[in-house]
Amino acid sequence: MFGEYSLGDLGSIFAMQGFAGLILFSVYLLMALGLAIIFGQMGVINMAHGEFMILGAYVTWLTAEFFTSHLPALFSIYFFVAMALAFCAAGALGMLVEWALIRRLYKRPLDTLLATWGLSLILQQVYRSVFGPREVGVTLPDWMMGSLPITDVIEVQINGLFVMGLTVIITIAVFLMIFHSRFGQQIRAVVQNRQMAGAVGIDTEKVDRLTFGLGCGIAGVAGSAFTMIGSTGPTAGQLYIVDTFLIVVFGGAASLFGTIASAFTISQTQSTLEFFLSGSMAKVITLLTVVAILMLRPQGLFTLKVRR
Amino acid sequence: MKRAPTFMDRKDLLALATVAVILLIVFPALLDGFRLNLVGKYLTYAFVAVGLVLCWGYGGILSLGQGVFFALGGYGMAMYLKLEASSVENTKIQSTPGIPDFMDWNQITELPLFWQPFHSFPLTLILIVLAPALFAFVIGSAMFKRRVSGVYFAIITQALAAIATILIIGQQGYTGGVNGITDLRTLHGWDIRTDQAKFILYFVNAALLLGVVVAAMFVRDSKLGRILVAMRDKEDRVRFSGYSVANFQIFVFCLAGVFAAIGGAMFTLQVGFMSPSLVGIVPSIEMVIFTAVGGRLSILGAIYGTLAVNFAKTSLSESFPELWLLGLGGLFIAVVAVFPNGLAGLWRDYAQPFIDKALKLRSVDPADPGAEVAKQAAAAAE
Amino acid sequence: MASQDDRPQSELRRRLLMGMAAAPLAGFLPKAAFAQTPPTSAVNTTGLAVTDTEVTVGILHSVTGTMAISETGSVQAEKLAIEQINASGGVLGRKIKFIQEDGASDWPTFAEKAKKLLVNDKCAAVMGCWTSASRKAVLPVFEQYNGMLYYPTFYEGLEQSKNVIYTGQEATQQIIAGLDWVVKEKGAKTFYLLGSDYIWPRTSNKIARKHIENFLKGTKVVGEEYFPLGHTQFNSVINKIKLTKPDVIYAIIVGGSNVAFYKQLKAAGIDMSKQTLVTISVTEDEIDGIGGDNIAGAYACMKYFQSLDNPNNKEFVAAFKKMWGDKTVIGDVTQAAYLGPWLWKLTVEKAGSFDVDKVAAASAGIEFNKAPEGYVKIHDNHHLWSKTRVGLAQKDGQFKVVYESPDLIEPNPFPKGYQ
Secondary structure (H helix, E strand, O other), X not given: OOOOOOHHHHHHHHHHHHHHHHHHHHHHHHHHHHHHHHHHHHOOOOOOXXXXXXXXXXXXXXXXXXXXXHXXXXXXXXXXXXXXXXXXXXXXXXXXXXXXXHHHHOOOHHHHHHHHHHHHHHHHHHHHHHHOOOOEOOOOOHHHOOEEEOOOOOEEEHHHHHHHHHHHHHHHHHHHHHHHOHHXXXXXXXXXXXXXXXXXXXXXXXXXXXXXXXXXXXXXXXXXXXXXXXXXXXXXXXXXXXXXXXXXXXHOOOOHHHHHHHHHHHHHHHHHHHHHOOHHHHHHHHHHHHHHHHHHOOOOOOOOOOOO | OOOOOOOOOHHHXXXXXXXHHHHHHHHHHHOOHHHHHHHHHHHHHHHHHHHHHHHHHHOOOOOOOHHHHHHHHHHHHHHHHHHHHOOOOOOOOOOOOOOOHHHHHOXXXXXXXXXXXHHOHHXXXXXXXXXXXXXXXXXXHHHHOOOOOHHHHHHHHHHHHHHHHHHHHHOHHHHOHHHOEOOOOEEOOEEOOOHHHHHHHHHHHHHHHHHHHHHHHHHHHOHHHHHHHHHHHOHHHHHHOOOOHHHHHHHHHHHHHHHHHHHHHHHHHHHOOEOHHHOXXXXXXXXXXXXXXXXXXXXXXHHHHHHHXXXXXXXXXXXXXXXXXXXXXXXXXXXXXXXXXXXXXXXXXXXXXXHHHHHOOOOOOOOOOOHHHHHHHHHHHO | OOHHHHHHHHHHHHHHHXXXXXXXXXXXXXXXXXXXXXXXXXXXXXXXXXXXXXXXXXXXXXXXXXXXXXXXXXXXXXXXXXXXXXXXXOEOOEEEEEEEEEOOOOHHHHHHHHHHHHHHOOOOOEEEOOOHHHHHHHHHHHHHOOOOEEEOOOEOXXXXXXXXXXXXXXXXXXXXXXXXXXXXXXXOOEEEEEEEOOHHHHHHHHHHHHHHHHHOXXXXXXXXXXXXXXXXXXXXXXXXXXXXXXXXXXXXXXXXXXXXXXXXHHHOOOOOOOOEEEEOOOOHHHHHHHOHHHHOOOEEEEOXXXXXXXXXXXXXXXXXXHHHOOOOOOOHHHHHHHHHHHHHHHHHHHHOOOOHHHHHHHHOOOEEOOOXXXXXXXXXXXXXEEOOEEEEEOOOOOEEEEEEOOOOEOOOOOXXXXX
């Protein structure tokens, strides 16, 4: 298929394709980070993760509407405000859910799965009643649209760069928080041995609540960022669920490094396959490969020894 | 557990008889043809729910991919019926007569190899049972031998359901795609679309379901059932006692798969088509909720749970479509947080003591669930 | 309706109608029912839900689930049409009462509800369905219980039934005129076909490919690709488009994927003023979610745009906005859904009966002059003769009509040479 193209063209295309793979990697990582914290660190299966993302997206839409009508002068920076609000809204809802529901179920992980699935149905219906069944279009400030031409063929998408930058920042922030802060130390202590952590004076319930809120908050930011590339509707959250869980499980649930590695592997595989095959087949083959590998190596790519 | 269960003790027999009376006499007597056909459709989901009771309630293996097995049975039957409906006379306007219409639309000129066995009815029946068993065996041995369990198993089976949907929709020339396999007419020359046929199929379906229930009770009350419970609660101890945990898990997973497939085949017969919308993640999880509502440890509860949820769904969505999702979502949460033992638990905790006292019966081992509670719930939902 | 006031009148009317013609009843009857009210026994011989004052029809769309986004407009249009018909005197002197059912984006549920509407509610007609899959699921039900379905969506063709009136376009109507236009107007030579992975995009692209390869001169397809429903990552295919540099991107992507596709296309710097993008799946409804900025410059090819400049349409748009709010937009399917109740009313009046067999037989040749899209006519094959138009998407989410086929195009659900 490449016979008729010059080497220069091909080089450019492969560069572009690599860039597309990186964007996909950022998207996957951003989706999975929140879940990796909740599932990996707390063992809670949050099937409503997609709905928390969509909450972030709706918050972004509301912020955009507000800035258009009240603060048009500041419209170019509204997105940063929106992301902060999305984090707070999703985080607050997350903590509420943890308090009302999840904390009763820590000993029954499969039951959290059912309960959060129910939660996701309720949230979908709430979004539908509040925002209507149709998708809403989020307007972006001009500087976030379009692309930077590097050569005549290679163009770098600004929103892609933005998502990548955001992912890098959030990932670093999460790492610093988990591995270099007092709060992170407490989270890790609770993961490794809940009773012991409680015995040395860590308020495990508070840690649980904040951890869950943090994971949901990150989901909210991800949802906010995805308004640039995806759709915002009551049921859009469901599109992300399978991919997100597979990434986290494939990486090895309790390892954040694993999540990064698995998001990278899966995104590159899919992106490359998509280039040579049709989109549908690429997706099926990627998912099948992941499932097959998981059957052979159920603990995922990386594992962390924990006391159960 | 107060004493070792025996297969079909008096309580079981009584509960089973109640279900049989409801399914075989009360429903046909009270409901018109349309509603009876609906109940028949719901009962096909009950096959899956009964399987899940064994697999999840007793075995502790939560599969979120039961839709795949339902599909294997449903598509198997649909393929047979479709081939029968696509006789050369019926399809003579096509460019290749004698193959299903959707193949013709997709430029397929020859019946694919994997469709060939479905020309024969006995072979179809065998495959409906064998294919899901084999598939469950492959998945189960790959995973249980490596001690994948709990959450991981749930997520991987969920991914399988997603893959199956994408594959079925993507390979529309071979599977009918998103439309499914539609316009099915006759079974071995017998028109399945008439009201009379639907009436008969209802009874076939109900009888098969009762058969499956008896089989499930047999497994539950056998030594196997007790090992399953032991495994669920302390897998390592069972393993250290010398049992091959994986083999038991594989067996019960296969059994649940076969039950689901039988349900799928009956679904196709009664509804008249098979569609990928029954394969994916959403229907698979809904089937889990039927089980949970009935009481995950109660085989007959699975039937009541399925009926109650579906009656509620149909009537709520007829009058308040907006409320239905809220109701279903609330049900998921309630069944986990408030009454984890489902209808069966409610029955055991509230109705049974009351009845026992009223009838001055000696308290026997609280065996099976909730005829009355579920019946009332169903009646209220109607 | 105030039924207690009605009763004596209808009692009296029934008695009177037994004996004599309906003429001298003006004083007793509600004004709207004045025209002519033939006795129920004469217009309803098969036990449909028709009384002296009312006739029941069904509305069957998804109000919940993933398809609710698309089907909302159709429900709104059908309710508007029914209200307007009632205000203008109803059908054969009877007000239309509707029963709405939710298909919940689930095909077996559609079949179940269709059966309920026909068997339990005895609906004289049903307006409904949106996806092909839902139509395929209910079709055997309508054929078995002899109901009448008015189906609004543009679809892939390959179907024809006595019990269905297809008020949207079938694929050849929508596609061929558009391709001819783009080749003539833009001098297009190479095409890249894209679609969501299910029957309508695949069949439509098949027809497009046959037309490009066999019927047009010097044109070819350089790529064809499908994505699972709900797919949101299109960067790889955008790179392939950059590599193959087609003159025309022919996109039949639906639902949430659309939003992602156009946003990413725009972000990747594909300039729609240089590279023509033609779609047959984006209406004003979808642009609401995609955002006018992201799709401005693309061409859509269908039979109706909200911006059509004719008196019928102006009236329709005004009425629609009055009923459903100023912010609502009207897409092709919404307009086609609006035709359903009107075409049924005209057919019933021509047949002089609500009986499904008579309505089905009388359908061919029904003409509707007040259609927002202009004049339409039902073909013998139960599809509509209609014009095809090409619209250029604007930033405000509307289309500017740049081409209109000179004549009505004949519907041809089983096109020769395109199979």
